[in-house]
Amino acid sequence: MLTALRRLASTWVAKLLFVLLIGSFAVWGIGDTIRSFGQDNAVARVNGAPIEIEEAQAAIRREMQRLSRQLGGQFDNDPRIRRAVAQQAIEQLILDRVLRAEASDLGIAVPDQAVRDFIFSIQGFRGMSGQFERPVFENFLRSNDLTEAGFLALVRADLARQQLALAIRSGAAIPDALGNTLLQWQQEQRSASLVTLPLAAAPEPPAPEEAQLRRFHENNPDRFSSPEYREASVGVLTADRISREIEVSDADLAAAYDSRRNQFETPERRKLEQVLVQDEEKAKAIAAAWSGGADFATITREADAAGGQAVDLGAIDRAGLPFPQLAEAAFAAAPGTVTTPVRTDFGWHVLKVEGIEPGATRPLAEVRDQLRTDLTAEKAADLAFERANQVEDALAAGATLAEVAQRFNLGFATIRTDANGLEPEGKAVELPVIEAARAPLLRTVFTTEKGAAPRLAETEAGFVAVDVKEVTLPTLRPFESVEPQVREAFIAEAKRREMEERAAGLLAAVKGGKSLADAAREAGFGVREIGAVTRDQRDGPVPAEILAPLFELKANEPTMARTRDGFAVAQLLEVTRPDPAADPAALARLKAETSQAMAGDLETEYVAALRNRADVRINARLLDSLAQP
Incomplete structure (x- = not known):
């Protein structure tokens, strides 16, 4: 046998095979280098x-x-x-x-x-x-x-x-024409006739026959079918569960407090208003007028006239001001006073201090519990990854999910549930996670294939392993078992159709030339006249669903909308737009807010x-x- 092998090794066929073997080993051995040749290693x-x-x-x-x-x-x-x-x-x-x-x-x-x-x-x-x-x-x-x-x-x-x-x-400044238009749009008021048609007021429909109910039952299987149920074992490894094993010493707390001191220090903040102009003399004149008692609306007009702008900076700390000289001036001034003009690369700034929010430092004794919670969470997160690898190795070696859960202190449960976490009897199933993690865990259960070997995967609920034993698909429940629910749904649908038809009839009558008030009286409905309705009303007399359509109408036009409890029909009667000149303070505030928003948009677009x-x-x-x- 050995003699035969030696003879074969001396042939050209054997030599070729050796060359191929050596070449294959070489490629496998340096395969990573060969495959990555020419690739960019920059992120x-x-x-x-x-x-x-x-x-x-x-x-x-x-x-x-x-x-x-x-x-x-x-x-x-x-x-x-x-x-x-x-x-x-x-x-x-x-x-x-x-x-x-x-x-x-x-x-x-x-x-x-x-x-x-x-x-x-x-x-x-x-x-x-x-x-x-x-x-x-x-x-x-x-x-x-x-x-x-x-x-x-x-x-x-x-x-x-x-x-x-x-x-x-x-460069963000709102011209008067735009400011006036925005204020008129913002403070515009509308009056309207309004008819509400709640479903609760719908007449009782004729008693349905069994054939109608059976047909409704068959045509709406999604309403009357049992949900999909899954029988599964679940194992959960979370940092919250591991945190019960973590101990944090006083030395750890002291070191963490020192390294994170800036988290517990609240810097002094000042409520500032600012004027920025390019001319020093105009800045001095504005500072004098402001110090003399001129209000912000007046100062805003003077800044506009000087080719600059006035902005309400709001509450801001030193770090929020881009130039040290600005921060020094702002934080050296007394409350209610105006600084002398300060020069930067962008012109001359005049600041007024409207208020002061003092800074504070929270001592270690006050934040000890918070620090302990944070450090425990950090250590638990690190330990969770280490233990997750151990669990995955054990599952790969053939251990059952129940065995692994007991060995590594996993949360474990065997459940039969629908996608909403309910047992067939309607009771909420008990899961080994906190309430906020129930939905992510249930999604994992219902996306895992039946019979697939359990493997630990990181999810929103933590590290989760699922073993799906059985899947029961949705089935239409027998009519006899759900007849009361079918009857209730049939009657509710009949009432909805009735009120929708009545609302549509009112809408058609108004479009045909009648007023909503007349159409409502003829149909036997009450009508209300609502005045001084604004775009931003909250919990007012006009249903929220019809408020936006109301502000899109022209005078005497009607609209209709489905509401939470029925339907609503409205007819616009009058539009009242404010005079911007009558409220200069509101106009100044609007221009300042809009200028800030525009400035943010300009910066975003510039960077993009x-x-x-x-x-x-x-x-x-x-x-x-x-x-x-």
């Missing part, structure tokens, strides 16, 4: 510049940590949330690149002193002395996975973006246009991999 590229995996991972990690700290135990780290967070983090990195490029093209530069002043003004970096403290700053960097150089770069880029945003937003103009390429494969746990 995204903006105008050719890469966003590397490490930067993307850090951005996603920071965002996940921020959400976890902000939401605590309510944060559900499921696949869809991770995917959305990953997409948002990558999109923010893309926009950062786009805006940096635009700022560079426009020659916008942020000096080191401006970066330093901005960081020193952040309330969260101040200690008990009220001054900037480097240890607090370094704790912030560590807890957010940032380097000092990286954070300074982020601040510099953000200040440059703010300059861009202010330049765009400063920059992004569309840039050459943005996203590596979907790498993005999907980053969204994985």
Whole structure:
């Protein structure tokens, strides 16, 4: 035998086979390298510049940590949330690149002193002395996975973006013609005739015959069929369940408080109104008039006349003001006073302090329970992934779901339920999850194939494994067993048709030339005249379903709508539009609010246009991999 093998090995056929074997092993051994040759390892590229995996991972990690700290135990780290967070983090990195490029093209530069002043003004970096403290700053960097150089770069880029945003937003001003039109639309009032036809007032229809009921029963199987039922075993692993095993020490709480101090500090906020003009003398004149007691509506008109604008900034902290000199002036002024004009790259600012919301720091003793809950949730989330791998390995090795649930402390239940979580007797089935997770768990049960081997999958309800034993499909219940329900539904439908026909008759009569009042009296219905109806009425005399159609009508036109309890028919009688000149304060408020909204829209459109103009390429494969746990 060995002699025969040696002879075969010396032939050209054997040599060819060895070459093929060696080649196949080589390809298998370096297959990953061969397959990835020529592929782009950047998560995204903006105008050719890469966003590397490490930067993307850090951005996603920071965002996940921020959400976890902000939401605590309510944060559900499921696949869809991770995917959305990953997409948002990558999109923010893309926009950062786009805006940096635009700022560079426009020659916008942020000096080191401006970066330093901005960081020193952040309330969260101040200690008990009220001054900037480097240890607090370094704790912030560590807890957010940032380097000092990286954070300074982020601040510099953000200040440059703010300059861009202010330049765009400063062009948002509402002309008087548009302001007057908007105010008239907003405060417009309408009066109408109204007839309501509740189903409860419908006459009792003739008693239906059995043949009618049987036909109604057959024509509406969705109303009278039993639901699909599933018999299944479910095992659930959640961070909430694991959290009962977690212990958090006092040392852990103290360290977490130090690293997250900025979460428990509320900076001082000031309610500010601002005027921005380009001429210093006009700014001084406006400041003098404002200090002399002129109201905001008057100041708004003066700002408009000076080619500038007046804006109600609302309540804002130091960090919300884009320039240190603005923050210094605003937070040095006393309540009710007006600052002297302050110059920035965008012109001359005059600020009035309308009110002060003092800052505060919550001590560790006050937030101890909150911190304990947050830390427990974070540790439980980490442990959940580790235990999920152990459960999956045990299931793959052949253990039953019941065995795995007992070994790894899973929530477990054997159930027979419909998609709404009800047993055949109508009682709510008991599930091993909190109330908010019932619906996601039931969706998993009803999307799992019968007989499929249970496998642990991450869902909105946590890590879930389902073993579907039996499926009972929906069937039309026998007529005799549901006759009372069929009769009730038949009568209700007959009443609905009756009232709809009567409402349609009123509508036709008005369209034929009668007034709604006359048509209603002839038909035996009561009619009401409703006046001073506005677009934003809440819980008023006009049904909500007919309010919007009413404001689309011309004088004397009718409309009809289905309401929650029946039908309604209305006829427009009169339209009253306000005189904007009679309420200058309301006009000023509307113009300020609309200017702010327009400024936001302009900024959004500007950023979107920059992004569309840039050459943005996203590596979907790498993005999907980053969204994985």
